[in-house]
Amino acid sequence: MDFFGIPPQALFGQLLLGLINGAFYAMLSLGLAVIFGMLNIINFTHGAQYMMGAFAAYFLLQYGGLGYWWSLLLAPIIVGASGVVIERLMLRYLYKLDHLYGLLLTFGLALIIQGLFQNEFGSSGLPYRIPPELTGGQNLGFMFLPNYRAWVVGVSLAVCLATWFLIERTKLGSYLRAATENPALVQAFGINVPRMITLTYGFGVGLAAFAGVLAAPIYQVSPLMGSNLIIIVFAVVVIGGMGSIMGAIVTGFGLGVIEGLTKVFYPQASSTVIFVIMAIVLLIKPAGLFGRAR
Amino acid sequence: MPEALLKTSGLHAFYGESHILHGVDLEVRAGEVVTLIGRNGAGKTTTLKSIIGMIAHRRGSVAYSGTELIRLPSHRIARLGLAFCPEERGIFASLDVEENLMLPPEMAEGGMGLDDIFRLFPNLKERLQSQGTKLSGGEQQMLAIARILRTGARFLLLDEPTEGLAPVIIEQIGACIGELKAKGFTILLVEQNFGFAAEVADRFYVMEHGRIVDEIEIADLDQRRTDIEAYLGV
Numbered sequence: 066m067d068f069f070g071i072p073p074q075a076l077f078g079q080l081l082l083g084l085i086n087g088a089f090y091a092m093l094s095l096g097l098a099v100i101f102g103m104l105n106i107i108n109f110t111h112g113a114q115y116m117m118g119a120f121a122a123y124f125l126l127q128y129g130g131l132g133y134w135w136s137l138l139l140a141p142i143i144v145g146a147s148g149v150v151i152e153r154l155m156l157r158y159l160y161k162l163d164h165l166y167g168l169l170l171t172f173g174l175a176l177i178i179q180g181l182f183q184n185e186f187g188s189s190g191l192p193y194r195i196p197p198e199l200t201g202g203q204n205l206g207f208m209f210l211p212n213y214r215a216w217v218v219g220v221s222l223a224v225c226l227a228t229w230f231l232i233e234r235t236k237l238g239s240y241l242r243a244a245t246e247n248p249a250l251v252q253a254f255g256i257n258v259p260r261m262i263t264l265t266y267g268f269g270v271g272l273a274a275f276a277g278v279l280a281a282p283i284y285q286v287s288p289l290m291g292s293n294l295i296i297i298v299f300a301v302v303v304i305g306g307m308g309s310i311m312g313a314i315v316t317g318f319g320l321g322v323i324e325g326l327t328k329v330f331y332p333q334a335s336s337t338v339i340f341v342i343m344a345i346v347l348l349i350k351p352a353g354l355f356g357r358a359r
Numbered sequence: 360m361p362e363a364l365l366k367t368s369g370l371h372a373f374y375g376e377s378h379i380l381h382g383v384d385l386e387v388r389a390g391e392v393v394t395l396i397g398r399n400g401a402g403k404t405t406t407l408k409s410i411i412g413m414i415a416h417r418r419g420s421v422a423y424s425g426t427e428l429i430r431l432p433s434h435r436i437a438r439l440g441l442a443f444c445p446e447e448r449g450i451f452a453s454l455d456v457e458e459n460l461m462l463p464p465e466m467a468e469g470g471m472g473l474d475d476i477f478r479l480f481p482n483l484k485e486r487l488q489s490q491g492t493k494l495s496g497g498e499q500q501m502l503a504i505a506r507i508l509r510t511g512a513r514f515l516l517l518d519e520p521t522e523g524l525a526p527v528i529i530e531q532i533g534a535c536i537g538e539l540k541a542k543g544f545t546i547l548l549v550e551q552n553f554g555f556a557a558e559v560a561d562r563f564y565v566m567e568h569g570r571i572v573d574e575i576e577i578a579d580l581d582q583r584r585t586d587i588e589a590y591l592g593v
Contacts, residue, residue, distance in 0.1 A: 236461070242453040243462055250449045253411050254463035255437030255510070 071329055077208040079325040085214055085283065087321020088221035092276040093298040094305060094313040095225055099232070100269035102245045102308040103262055106156055106167035111298070112291030113178040114270045117144045118277025119286045120182065123191055133196035133278070140278045141271035148270030152263050160262075175292070182288035190285025217279050224275065225314045232310050241265065245308070300343045306356020316354065364389040364545055365410070365514065369419035372402075372409040372569075379405045381569040382419065387514075392536065392546045394556040397566035398592055403549040404446060406566070407516045410547070411443040412436040423514070438466050442512035446519045446549075448503040450491040457487040460506050467511030476505045479535050497528035504535065514545045521552045533558055553591065565590045 093111060100108045121143050122136035131139065151174065159167045195213045202211040232238040244251040244258050252258040277291075284290055305316030320339050328335040346354060363386035372380040380402050387393045395403040409417045412433030421428040428436050437443075442463070451459055460476075460483065477484040480501040486494060494502060500520055507515060517536075521529045529552070536559045539546065550556040556563070557580060565573040565587075573590065575583050 239454055239458045239462055243451045246451050246453060247449055249413050249433070250443075250445060251462070253413050253433040253437055253443050254507075255434050255466055256464065257434045259432075 069330070073207045076329055079329045080322065081208070081210065081214060081218075081325075082328070083322040083325020084218050084318065085321070086324060087318040088218050089276055089280060089294065089317075090298055090301045090321050091225050091314050091317025092221050092272055092279075093294065094302045094317050095228055095310065096269035096272035096276075097298065097302050098305075098308055098310055098313040099228070099272075100266055103241060103265040104152075104156065104167070105160060105164065106171065107164055107307075108266075108269065109168055109172040109295070110151070110174045110178065111171075111270075111273050112293075112295030113175040114144055114148065114273040114291070115277040115280070115294065116182065116288060116291035117147070117178065118274025119193070119281040119284075119290060120186075120277075121274060122278045122281045123193055123286045126193070133194075133282075136278050136281075137275065141275045144274035144277075145267040145271030149263055149267040152266040156266065157259070157262070175295075179288050179292060186288055188287065188289060190287035190290075193281040193286050195282040213282060217283065221276070221279065222318075224272070225317075228272070229310050229314060297339055300339045302353075303343050304339075304346045304353060306353020309353070309355035312353065312355025363387060363422075364424055365547070366422045367406075367410065367420065368422075370406070370409055370421060371418050372405050372414045373416040374405075374414070379569055380409060380417075383409075383566075383569070383571055385564050385571055387545060387547050389545050390540070390543050391561045392540050392548060392559050393562045393564065394548045394550050394560040395564050395566055396550065396553065396556065396587070396591065398590075401566040402569040403566055404518055405569075407443060407518050407547065407549060410436075411441055411516055413443070437463075437510075437512070440467055440512045441514045441516065442507035442510055443516045444503045444507055444518060444520065446522060448499045450494070450499045450502055452490065452492040454491050455487070456483060456489050456491055456494065456502060459491040459502055460487075460509070463506055463510045465510050467513070469513075470511035471508040473509075476508060479508075479538065480505050480531075497524050497531075500524060500528070500532065501535075504532070508539070513543070514547070515539070516547050518549045519551060520548070521550065521555050529555060553587065563587075 093115060097108055097111055100106060118140045121140035122133065125131040125136045125139060155170060156167065159170060199213040199216050202209055203215075232241055240251065240256055240261065244256070244261060248258045280290065301316050301320050302313065304320065305312035320342070323342070324335060324338055327338045334341070365387040367383050367385050370380055370383040371378070383402070383406055385393075395406060397403055405414060408414045410421050410428070412428065412431060417429060419429065423439055423441065426439060451462070454462065482498050483502055483505060486498065491502070492499070504517070504520065520532050524532070533555060536546065540559070548556065548560065557577070561577055563575040564571050565575065567590070573586070575587065
């Protein structure tokens with residue numbers, strides 16, 4: 066049975082690859098959206114922080130003997146803490162300035178961090194094994210589904226939805242949403258907004274690091290793994306609309322799938338299709354599909 | 360005369376380069392309703408925002424119940440039991456009415472319960488699931504006052520609560536302030552609607568060019584009517 070002359074193995078294989086990519090787009094653009102909403106900063110360091118998450122997993126294994134599951138817990142905390150330091154030492158001086166300053170600072174930081182890692186580890190990837198619990202796969206009849214990939218799609222979807230729930234449906238989330246609109250007034254109600262901003266940045270960065278750990282067994286651990294991905298993620302953010310939580314999630318997964326399908330039906334366009342969509346969305350709805358005009 | 364609950368001395372405040380308050384001295388005693396009057400741009404709102412700490416660049420002294428506030432960030436000031444209701448009401452569009460109402464954390468015992476709040480403002484109860492900014496102007500004002508009554512704050516800073524509202528709503532807000540006063544709240548009010556202020560206030564301070572230039576007791580109101588008209592330019 067073929068679909069438009071495409072064998073189902075190829076179709077579903079690419080669909081799965083698209084979902085995997087989409088899972089990373091979603092987690093990363095979600096972190097960017099959370100950070101932008103609260104700090105008004107376009108965090109260009111995000112790709113480097115994703116890479117740091119993968120390296121944290123590698124170091125924890127090499128020097129600490131701590132495996133994948135520990136890394137999934139510890140790497141976001143470690144890298145998130147480094148984000149807290151960056152926010153306290155640098156970013157907080159930029160909130161009152163134009164977006165451009167935050168963008169330049171975080172872009173510079175990304176180059177510095179990537180440069181340091183590249184100097185130390187070169188550009189070729191370091192291997193990181195799939196945890197033994199998740200090796201192998203399932204034969205679904207129409208395709209072979211590797212367990213690890215199913216896990217990545219499932220866990221990232223769960224993390225994205227949990228983040229959405231936290232922000233849109235809880236008391237803490239109501240503080241975040243209110244402080245995004247009017248931080249001075251929220252602080253005058255007795256809420257420590259500066260600390261909330263710091264922790265939000267730490268959370269967004271931790272989310273990037275979590276994605277980095279998930280990526281380590283799939284893409285290998287390499288200093289440039291983030292910079293390759295982050296350009297696409299920014300296109301995803303532009304399409305979804307800056308600052309919308311659900312928008313980041315839906316657009317991330319959706320564009321991953323579209324990219325996968327393009328690989329099947331018209332492979333030549335697969336690396337540009339997201340940017341074509343971005344250009345069209347910018348022309349028709351400049352605030353993004355889910356964005357509110359500010 | 361009882362000791363002042365709030366006392367500002369030589370309070371200066373700045374917005375960027377512009378110097379807005381030039382040494383404000385005022386006192387509010389526990390249980391009083393004091394109204395700041397004066398023309399637009401006299402510094403009334405800035406005085407309230409400086410007391411609650413929303414103006415970072417300020418100097419002089421603001422003492423509340425023996426604590427100096429001038430160096431404290433606004434969240435620490437709020438925790439001492441002061442609450443601010445801004446002129447633009449500050450209802451959050453991304454929160455529904457219930458989330459708006461429950462947003463300010465409780466700072467002290469003795470905040471008003473939801474039953475009391477809904478008795479004062481019955482409209483709010485029916486609109487709890489609406490988006491905050493979908494309410495009418497009057498309902499938004501009620502919500503803005505209601506949410507600071509929950510917190511246990513005993514000192515309220517209200518910035519023009521009647522601005523742009525219909526007379527029937529102004530009456531409702533006047534009744535609310537009367538009830539708060541009876542419950543022992545202390546209120547510092549900024550108000551352009553002098554008729555409204557005259558009904559609820561114990562005392563007036565007149566502001567001009569970032570200073571207090573006169574103080575009028577409610578008992579002297581009739582004698583001072585021409586002065587007040589001159590101050591307000593009516």
